[in-house]
Amino acid sequence: MPAATAPFEAPGSRAETEEGEAFTPRFDANGLIACIAVDAGDGRVLMLAHMNAQALARTLETGEAWYWSRSRGELWHKGATSGQIQRIVEIRADCDQDALLLRVRVGGDGGCCHTGRRDCFYRVVAFEPASGRARLRHAAS
Amino acid sequence: MPAATAPFEAPGSRAETEEGEAFTPRFDANGLIACIAVDAGDGRVLMLAHMNAQALARTLETGEAWYWSRSRGELWHKGATSGQIQRIVEIRADCDQDALLLRVRVGGDGGCCHTGRRDCFYRVVAFEPASGRARLRHAAS
Numbered sequence: 517m518p519a520a521t522a523p524f525e526a527p528g529s530r531a532e533t534e535e536g537e538a539f540t541p542r543f544d545a546n547g548l549i550a551c552i553a554v555d556a557g558d559g560r561v562l563m564l565a566h567m568n569a570q571a572l573a574r575t576l577e578t579g580e581a582w583y584w585s586r587s588r589g590e591l592w593h594k595g596a597t598s599g600q601i602q603r604i605v606e607i608r609a610d611c612d613q614d615a616l617l618l619r620v621r622v623g624g625d626g627g628c629c630h631t632g633r634r635d636c637f638y639r640v641v642a643f644e645p646a647s648g649r650a651r652l653r654h655a656a657s
Numbered sequence: 658m659p660a661a662t663a664p665f666e667a668p669g670s671r672a673e674t675e676e677g678e679a680f681t682p683r684f685d686a687n688g689l690i691a692c693i694a695v696d697a698g699d700g701r702v703l704m705l706a707h708m709n710a711q712a713l714a715r716t717l718e719t720g721e722a723w724y725w726s727r728s729r730g731e732l733w734h735k736g737a738t739s740g741q742i743q744r745i746v747e748i749r750a751d752c753d754q755d756a757l758l759l760r761v762r763v764g765g766d767g768g769c770c771h772t773g774r775r776d777c778f779y780r781v782v783a784f785e786p787a788s789g790r791a792r793l794r795h796a797a798s
Contacts, residue, residue, distance in 0.1 A: 523789070524791075534772055535772075536793070537780075537792050537793045537794060537795075538792065538793065539782055539790075539791040539792055539793050550691050550705055552693050552702060552705060554702060559700050559701070559702075560700070561693060561695060561700075561702065561758055563751065564691055564693060564751060564756035576782070576784040576791055577784075577786075577789070587753075606781055607781070607782040608778040608779075608780060608781050608782065608796065609778070609780050609782055609793060610704065610705060610777035610778050611770050611771065611772050611774075611777045611779070612728075615705035615777070616782075617702055617778045629752055630752065631675055631676070631752050633752075636751035636752045636756070637749040637750070637751050637758045638749075638752070639678075639749060639750050640747055640748070640749055641680055641717070641748040641749065641750055641757075643717040643718075645718075648664070648718070649680075650665075650680040650717055651678050651679065651680055652677070652678045652679065652680050652750060653678060654678075655749065
């Protein structure tokens with residue numbers, strides 16, 4: 517049985533994890549769980565980030581998204597400096613509880629990405645069969 | 658500079674990674690990149706999974722989603738047994754190229770989750786402030 521990461525209980529059986537009502541998030545070897553943030557208004561996927569147990573607990577307690585910044589190695593209250601606070605409308609867990617889906621309302625200017633864009637997925641992967649190579653092109657929207 | 662994972666080039670500078678047109682996916686220490694699959698029709702988030710470089714290359718070449726199954730430790734052609742093939746409509750990379758967003762059309766019965774449901778996010782995290790504990794409840798939709 518995987519170890520618990522306080523304050524969350526350790527995962528139970530596969531059946532319990534997949535069909536039960538116990539919230540037993542499965543953090544990875546680095547103590548992180550992947551989180552997809554989508555705009556609660558139109559469902560647009562805004563970003564992918566990670567939480568550790570502390571960030572998840574704080575998110576639940578405050579109703580605002582807290583993440584773990586892997587690049588900075590610190591707890592990250594999203595929007596604390598930019599104003600782009602993500603107020604939690606709903607959090608869902610996936611079947612094996614190793615991913616979370618956050619429906620959020622974004623504060624400030626409504627943006628999300630640190631590049632200034634509304635979301636982080638602003639480039640399309642264009643694959644060229646002839647060369648077998650892929651390039652990126654900036655998306656129109 | 659992070660090592661390249663063949664057949665993809667290694668990431669360049671931060672500016673190149675964030676604003677450039679070179680596709681330089683950043684695989685993690687386990688050689689994986691997180692992938693969000695959404696239904697190309699209505700934008701619903703279906704699942705979160707991972708690809709290694711081989712799975713990503715095969716996805717680009719075939720136009721169908723291939724993942725790396727962390728639980729089974731093997732390449733995973735999504736839908737090969739269930740019929741729930743994910744045909745790629747579009748792939749996007751995020752700002753720092755460590756996450757992918759796949760817009761897919763799902764074959765077979767249109768489902769995605771191995772539990773038989775359309776998507777993997779069928780339970781809502783319900784936080785109880787009084788006890789400080791969270792439970793799951795099955796979502797209506």
